[in-house]
Amino acid sequence: MSVPETILSAMAEVEVPRHVAIIMDGNGRWAASRGLPRVEGHRRGVEALRRTVRAAGDIGVGILTIFSFSAENWSRPASEIRDLMGLLRRFIRNDLADLHKNGIRVRVIGERDTLDPDVRNLLEEAEELTRDNERLTLVVAFNYGGRQEIAAAAKRLAEEVASGRLEPAAVNADTFAGFLAAPDLPDPDLIIRTSGEQRLSNFLLWQAAYSELVFISTYWPDFDRAALESAIAEYSKRDRRFGGLSARTGA
Ligand code: IPE
Ligand code: IPE
Ligand code: MG
Numbered sequence: 001m002s003v004p005e006t007i008l009s010a011m012a013e014v015e016v017p018r019h020v021a022i023i024m025d026g027n028g029r030w031a032a033s034r035g036l037p038r039v040e041g042h043r044r045g046v047e048a049l050r051r052t053v054r055a056a057g058d059i060g061v062g063i064l065t066i067f068s069f070s071a072e073n074w075s076r077p078a079s080e081i082r083d084l085m086g087l088l089r090r091f092i093r094n095d096l097a098d099l100h101k102n103g104i105r106v107r108v109i110g111e112r113d114t115l116d117p118d119v120r121n122l123l124e125e126a127e128e129l130t131r132d133n134e135r136l137t138l139v140v141a142f143n144y145g146g147r148q149e150i151a152a153a154a155k156r157l158a159e160e161v162a163s164g165r166l167e168p169a170a171v172n173a174d175t176f177a178g179f180l181a182a183p184d185l186p187d188p189d190l191i192i193r194t195s196g197e198q199r200l201s202n203f204l205l206w207q208a209a210y211s212e213l214v215f216i217s218t219y220w221p222d223f224d225r226a227a228l229e230s231a232i233a234e235y236s237k238r239d240r241r242f243g244g245l246s247a248r249t250g251a
Helices: 005-011 027-032 038-059 071-075 078-101 117-130 146-162 173-177 225-237
Strands: 019-023 063-070 104-109 136-144 190-193 212-215
Touching: 019 225, 027 038, 038 063, 038 078, 038 136, 038 225, 063 071, 063 078, 071 078, 078 104, 078 117, 104 117, 136 146, 146 173, 190 225, 212 225
Parallel strands: 019 063, 019 190, 063 136, 104 136, 190 212
Antiparallel strands: none
């Protein structure tokens, strides 16, 4: 797919992050501010997701990770959980062919064993169908929690040590990271959270160590290509030092 002229010109001066992660927040407040039921906000949130995936691919982002459902979101009313699961099912059923056609590889992080088998099967089908696609990797964080991911990694690492396959002395940050959910992917360069909240809410705790954080007040259903471009423009103004000195000024 060719990149539309307008995007090329708008993005010409900025450094496009390789990996963008988004905490898609504010669906409920978007709906409430219009006197609509929360589910309407979630529905419009799916449309915002479609726009964003398209825009990320056009801009040249390599990996887009989206926080779709947190391990803590089970504490919401059963009816809202049903709505969210229904929307995920519909999203995969309706959009999978299109994602595949557009060269998007779908990957899923999060605890799968406790999901309904039909949801689990759909997630696996999406991964399987798109596994060889290379244009954009869409990582869906579903039933995901950063602490849970780290604890699961520790458990698997402990099993390796207990079985004698791994020496305790060989454990360091790099070997540990190899046990996380998607160890082959680079950490997010940019994490965007919509809706004005300024917290991670248990998202990618390990991987966010040196991510640039951009918080915007827009509710997720209103997020669009312009909002993504503006967050990327903000990112490209940041001076990432990783504990060292500025690559730009040397100071
Ligand atoms: C984000 O919107 C979607 C999910 C967390 C599943 P919210 O549902 O959290 O919307 P607010 O934060 O209540 O407005
Ligand atoms: C984070 O949003 C989870 C997702 C966007 C899926 P929440 O709305 O659940 O976070 P809190 O509860 O406001 O921290
Ligand atoms: Mg929220």
